[in-house]
Amino acid sequence: MFEIVERDAAGRICMLHTRHGVITTPTVLPVINPGDMRIAPREMRDMGAQAVITNAYIIHSNEDFRARALSDGVHALVDYDGPVMTDSGSFQMYTYGDVDVDPVDIVRFQRDIGSDIGTILDLFSADASPGEAEQQVAETVQRARRSVSVKDDMLLACTVQGGVYPGLRERCATELASLDADVHPVGGVVPLMEGQRYADLAEVIIASKKGLPPGRPVHLFGAGHPMVFALAVALGCDLFDSAAYVKFAMDGRLLFPDGTRHLEDMEELACACPVCSRYTADDLRGMGREQRVELLARHNLWQTFAELRCIREAIRGGWLWELAERRAAGHPALLEAMDVVAGKRRWLERWEPLSTTRAFMYTGHFSLRRPIVMRLHRRLLERFSFQFPVCAVVEEPCKPYSVHRPELQHLEANVLVDTSLGLLPLELEDMYPVAQSVFPSRLDADSHALLQDFNRQMLDGAPRTVELSEVACDADGFNVRKIRAVADMQFGCGAADALFDGSLELVTSKRTGKVRNVLCDGEHVLSLRARDGLFTLKIAGAARLHEAFDDRRLCIVMDDEAVPYVRDGKSVFARFVADADPELRPGDEAVIVDENDELIGVGQCRMNRDEMLSFQRGMAAKTREGLPPELFV
Numbered sequence: 001m002f003e004i005v006e007r008d009a010a011g012r013i014c015m016l017h018t019r020h021g022v023i024t025t026p027t028v029l030p031v032i033n034p035g036d037m038r039i040a041p042r043e044m045r046d047m048g049a050q051a052v053i054t055n056a057y058i059i060h061s062n063e064d065f066r067a068r069a070l071s072d073g074v075h076a077l078v079d080y081d082g083p084v085m086t087d088s089g090s091f092q093m094y095t096y097g098d099v100d101v102d103p104v105d106i107v108r109f110q111r112d113i114g115s116d117i118g119t120i121l122d123l124f125s126a127d128a129s130p131g132e133a134e135q136q137v138a139e140t141v142q143r144a145r146r147s148v149s150v151k152d153d154m155l156l157a158c159t160v161q162g163g164v165y166p167g168l169r170e171r172c173a174t175e176l177a178s179l180d181a182d183v184h185p186v187g188g189v190v191p192l193m194e195g196q197r198y199a200d201l202a203e204v205i206i207a208s209k210k211g212l213p214p215g216r217p218v219h220l221f222g223a224g225h226p227m228v229f230a231l232a233v234a235l236g237c238d239l240f241d242s243a244a245y246v247k248f249a250m251d252g253r254l255l256f257p258d259g260t261r262h263l264e265d266m267e268e269l270a271c272a273c274p275v276c277s278r279y280t281a282d283d284l285r286g287m288g289r290e291q292r293v294e295l296l297a298r299h300n301l302w303q304t305f306a307e308l309r310c311i312r313e314a315i316r317g318g319w320l321w322e323l324a325e326r327r328a329a330g331h332p333a334l335l336e337a338m339d340v341v342a343g344k345r346r347w348l349e350r351w352e353p354l355s356t357t358r359a360f361m362y363t364g365h366f367s368l369r370r371p372i373v374m375r376l377h378r379r380l381l382e383r384f385s386f387q388f389p390v391c392a393v394v395e396e397p398c399k400p401y402s403v404h405r406p407e408l409q410h411l412e413a414n415v416l417v418d419t420s421l422g423l424l425p426l427e428l429e430d431m432y433p434v435a436q437s438v439f440p441s442r443l444d445a446d447s448h449a450l451l452q453d454f455n456r457q458m459l460d461g462a463p464r465t466v467e468l469s470e471v472a473c474d475a476d477g478f479n480v481r482k483i484r485a486v487a488d489m490q491f492g493c494g495a496a497d498a499l500f501d502g503s504l505e506l507v508t509s510k511r512t513g514k515v516r517n518v519l520c521d522g523e524h525v526l527s528l529r530a531r532d533g534l535f536t537l538k539i540a541g542a543a544r545l546h547e548a549f550d551d552r553r554l555c556i557v558m559d560d561e562a563v564p565y566v567r568d569g570k571s572v573f574a575r576f577v578a579d580a581d582p583e584l585r586p587g588d589e590a591v592i593v594d595e596n597d598e599l600i601g602v603g604q605c606r607m608n609r610d611e612m613l614s615f616q617r618g619m620a621a622k623t624r625e626g627l628p629p630e631l632f633v
Contacts, residue, residue: 002217003618004607006312007586008320009371010209010236010351013312016217018083018116018155020075021050025217026233027308028224029053029085030301031243032078034065038246038294039301041080047298048305053241054078056110056118057089057099073114085117085241086110090124090159090187091222107147111154117183120147122159125188133163137172148180155182157219163188164200166207173211183239184212185219193223198337201228202235206344209236215574215614226257226307230324231337233311236351245304249296257307258330263296273302318356321370325363342369349375350608354587355532360433362420365446372433377422377454381461383488384425386414387481391465393418401429402478409478413471414463422454427478427485430514430533479506479515483528490534491545491554491589498548499525499541520544537589539625542602546591554591556580556605556612556621563594566601569626574607574615582609590621601626 001017005024016023030044032054041052054074059065069077074084088106089099103121110118120143123136144158158181162168176184186208192201205220212218217238223229224242232240248255252263256271263284269276275295284292314320328334341348349371360372367373392413398404401417408415408426415426420439428434443451459465483506484496491499502521509516509530518526525541528534537545545554558566562576578595584605592601603623612620 001617002215003615004611005618006316007351007353007606008315008318008356009234009324010348011233011311011315011320012236012238013315014217014238016238018051019153020081020083020116023050023083023239024312025238026229026240026311027051028229028240028242028304030245031055031224031241032080033243034059034077035062037078038297041078041082044301045080045082047301048309049082049301051083051085051116052078052080053085053087055089056086056106056113056115057101059086059113060089060101060106060109069113075114077113083116084114085157086113086115086119087241088119088121090119090122091190103143104146104150107156108150111150111152115154117155117157118151119157119185120144120159122161122187125161125163126191128163130163130165130168133161133165133168137162137168141172141175144176144179144181151180157181157183157185159185159187159221160208160212161188162204162207164192164204166203169204169207170211173208177211177213177216181216183217183219184208185221185239186237187221189220190222193225193228196331196333198228198231198331198333199340202231202337202340205232205235205237206340206347210347213614214611215616224304225260226255226304227259227327227330227334229307230257230311230314230320230327231334231341233315234320234324235341235348245300246293246297249293249300252292252296254296255300255303257303257310257327263292271299271303273299273306275299275302318353318358319361322361322363322367325366328366329364338366342366345369345371345374350585350610352585354585355432355436355534357531358436360437362437362439362443365444368421368443368447368450373421376433379489380424380428381457383493384428384485385488385493386463388412388414388475389463390414390471391416391459391462392468392471393423393465394468396420399429399435401426407473410473410475411468411471412473412475413466416458416462420451422451423458425485427482428489428533430482430528431486431489432532432534435533479508480504483515483518483526486528486533486535487526492549492583494548495545498544501544535589536604536624537591537602539599539602539627542589542591542625543599546593546599552579552581552593552597554581554584554589555597556584556590556592556603557597558592558594558600560595563600566592566623567626567628569601569623571619571623572601572603572621574612574618574620577612577620580609580612580620584609592621592623599627 004012006013014025029051032052122140125133125136140161158176160173162172219239220237223240224244254261266281314323328338352371390413393416396419416423487496505519506515507517523540524538527536557579559576588605601623603621605621607620
């Protein structure tokens with residue numbers, strides 16, 4: 001009961017269905033102590049809380065709480081009618097030593113008190129030695145195996161442990177992925193966050209994600225500071241929980257997305273939340289402790305939920321990496337985490353959409369290490385074909401290049417434009433993110449070094465470079481070269497030969513003169529999108545590519561049950577996908593076939609292959625055209 005709605009980077013907005021309502025992720029579950037609720041859970045809902053989390057071990061250990069929870073349910077105990085998640089006591093076991101409860105019994109107890117999401121009693125691995133961590137992982141997995149058999153219709157969270165050892169984390173995640181679990185917390189990370197060891201935290205999250213099925217939500221246990229949310233969401237975390245809002249308040253500290261402020265050090269409250277709009281810093285300092293703690297806790301929750309709203313908007317708008325980079329600039333330890341992330345961009349590229357509705361915005365030296373830039377550079381080196389025996393390098397003119405310098409279209413040379421994204425062929429001037437990017441006039445040293453390395457590789461595979469003055473200006477057919485270059489970049493080597501084998505007709509915009517539709521032998525094979533300079537594939541084009549590629553490249557394979565619906569133009573849903581090309585990315589054009597490899601439609605991916613085979617709900621691809629049986633040739 002988990003489905004993707006929107007996505008950017010490895011982050012996603014999803015709908016998690018529970019017995020007490022739907023949770024829109026990413027979000028945070030405030031921790032509720034049934035014996036000390038400084039803010040009523042119902043009031044938290046007005047601030048943005050969609051669900052709360054409380055501790056089943058604390059409830060189980062208190063005779064009064066246990067009786068009321070078993071009699072009336074955990075929702076009545078905490079006075080909250082929305083989704084309630086319960087923890088099992090693992091953190092108490094880590095903090096205070098062994099807990100007096102059986103691992104399976106505590107799961108049964110969570111089930112019996114009506115928890116929407118229960119949690120196994122895992123072993124907290126923190127800073128254990130490799131041998132200790134391995135033993136703890138083995139015991140955690142064993143407890144999870146026993147616990148899934150008693151969960152009934154309660155969603156069960158099986159926690160990934162493994163200390164700071166990526167291989168052990170991934171192995172633990174892989175073993176838990178084989179169980180009938182519903183949610184996967186990444187546990188044992190509170191000491192990392194308390195010590196501001198964000199580089200280790202990034203390693204732990206990525207290693208855990210590598211072993212987990214993408215069709216299940218990932219919960220980062222104990223993460224409650226707003227400044228870590230953007231990075232964690234960009235790495236694929238869906239849920240957070242923490243008592244940080246009240247713990248920081250008790251220490252006189254205010255949470256903000258760029259860090260923490262001590263009330264004693266503040267002259268003004270630089271915040272527009274209801275608390276800071278009503279009171280001054282002096283007002284808060286002059287209050288009694290209990291009232292001050294409550295108000296600071298409210299401020300901390302307002303800031304927490306405001307940051308999550310910002311993150312969800314960043315996902316919808318396609319600027320999550322930009323937001324994560326801006327937040328990382330606020331703390332040196334987060335910058336160290338971004339170095340880790342940059343080193344994992346090959347894995348992160350699998351989840352990166354093909355393009356977004358927002359321009360690529362440079363924010364600092366991590367920008368050119370985003371996965372989408374790596375994809376652009378890799379595809380250029382692997383897929384672009386030079387058409388002339390010589391190259392000419394030109395300084396970047398105003399965009400669009402061929403409009404401001406039309407003579408470049410007619411040079412009898414491969415024109416490479418020296419851009420802030422590297423040396424790029426003129427033919428790709430409209431393709432995302434080349435045209436849709438904003439850079440400063442000068443780049444930082446790290447970005448410059450990265451571009452130098454790419455440019456060297458680009459020129460190593462190119463024909464010899466000559467001066468612009470040596471190049472004749474008599475070439476024609478720029479638009480044809482353009483569509484061929486984009487086709488190979490987008491669909492793979494050989495795509496242009498397959499799509500354009502015949503008599504070409506290019507339909508151009510009357511206003512801009514740019515190609516909008518491509519017909520070959522009278523068939524409409526492609527349309528070129530103005531938004532991102534990429535192709536929309538038509539059914540005739542899909543047929544040509546399917547015939548040319550004999551390795552199911554670009555294909556989504558449908559179960560027989562769904563074939564008639566796709567032929568009728570209905571969208572592709574994940575539960576009916578039998579297989580797919582592992583190179584497909586969200587936003588890619590896809591050739592849809594049945595299990596006999598017959599073409600049945602064409603559409604645009606909403607998921608990659610791993611997601612298509614993991615999710616049981618949601619749209620895997622939006623079908624653009626179905627191919628009825630009577631039209632199949």
